Amino acid sequence: MELSYWELKNWFTNIDYTIVGSGIVGLHTALRLRERFPTAKILVLEKGMLPQGASTKNAGFACFGSLSEIIDDLITHTEDDVVRLIEKRWQGLQLLRKRLGDTAIDFKPYGGYELFLKEDESSFSECISKLPFVNEILKPLFKADVFSKEVDRFGFENTNEYLIFNPFEAQIDTGNMMQELLRQAVAANILILNQQTVTSYTDAGNHVEIVLNDFSFTSKKILFATNGFANSLTNGAVKPARAQVLITEPIPNLDIKGTFHLDKGYYYFRNIGDRILLGGGRNLDFETETTTEFGQTEIVQNKLESLLREVILPNHNFQIAHRWSGIMGVGNSKNPVVTQLSENVCCGVRLGGMGVAIGSLIGTELADLI
Incomplete structure (x- = not known):
């Protein structure tokens, strides 16, 4: 130089x-x-x-963990650790909003939902049984119940008729x-x-x-x-984790608003206007997705498209507009x-x-x- x-x-x-x-x-x-x-x-x-990792490549979820993800974390972390982590995520979101302003980041408090595939009845049952306990340990932080059971009004298919709703979640424009x-x-x-x-x-x-x-x-x-x-x-305390993402072309009469989680947070989707952004699937092949290389794989992309067809948009014609990936940092x-x-x-x-x-x-x- x-x-x-x-x-x-x-x-x-x-x-x-x-x-x-x-x-x-x-x-x-x-x-x-x-x-x-x-x-x-x-x-x-x-x-x-542009920022190389995930900062401009993420899905724009202002979230702090779905119910199944929190229950999963309670297996590998102490209760105090999990609560402290959620508190940090919540504090971080408030700090982000305060520094940048809700208008600048297009903050939309639509709430967040977790859905469960019909074949995953055991996970749904576990979440329902542990929902009061998780609400109890989070109440000092949020001063209200975080999670509740709601009937699916979005027309998803091959899923349980109930969703878990979280009013504290929102979406932003990354x-x-x-x-x-x-x-x-x-x-x-x-x-x-x-x-x-x-x-x-x-x-x-x-x-x-x-x-x-x-x-x-x-x-x-x-x-x-x-x-x-x-x-x-x-x-080695930090391992790379690639997240693959796709977004559809605009879909007429789309009635899906919010942030949505599936399978302990391994899949996630949201609306961006009349489009659906969907990402995840690294649990299909952890070894391949533990990489700092950007790109897509057939196994993950096929799964994302089948979720769109069979679960999220069963009665809609849709076209994929764009695909990309981001690199996260994870560990034990x-x-x-x-x-x-x-x-x-x-x-x-x-x-x-x-x-x-x-x-x-x-x-x-x-x-x-x-």
Whole structure:
């Protein structure tokens, strides 16, 4: 990289904080650092043309976990852990709304629903039996019952006649959210450089030496907000998880509004105007979907299309308009990793597929490690 004197002076000299990753976590980290250090020089490096992981590729669910997902989490985490995690997701959503404003992110409080396939009667029965208990442990946080049983009024097929409803869920416009975050970052005099990959770094004690391919510079601190791409940073505590997504062309007379979950959150869909966005299916082939490579697979795409045909839109003709994928960060625990790796190196990663909910809070916590 051949840089001029001006480029070196303005972008790569006297840097206080370098943040790697310009997604939800990275930009919230930068904005929080700006609040704390008004005169600091803050540089954000992004390896993609746009945020590379899931921040502009997610489904736009303002959610904190479906009932079956929470019940599943209670098997692998303590009750306190699960409640604390839901509290963090809820706090994160409030922080996101407060910083960006509901209008900017097109916040629509339609509520969320969980549906159950007829063949999955045991999961439905378990959810109904444990619903009062989950409501009880969440009541101190929400001051009301979170989950209730409702008759399906959407015309789904091959599903139980009842849905689980959650009035606290909403949907947002992911693209609008990221544009507003970027706008605020630029307004706060935060430098953002895209198409820049950090190939190595060294904590030299009083600064960090950062290498971008064939160019290096120094920064007082470096903060990693790379989520699904943080495997090597965290010695394997974060694994990438690819999520495949598709969206239909507009469907006349579509009467589906809200965010919807199926099979412990492994499938999820929502309306965007008169379109249906549907994603998930990595549980069909965990091994293949544990990857940082973007793309689609036949097994997942076929399943998504069959769900559209047989369950979600049984009486509609529809066309697929577009398909894409995003990379999440998961691990053995759903708890995020916000930690100091060395004197001048920190990371905030492993959002567990809940980046919209928890990302703003993790960015804030990461900045507050400094």
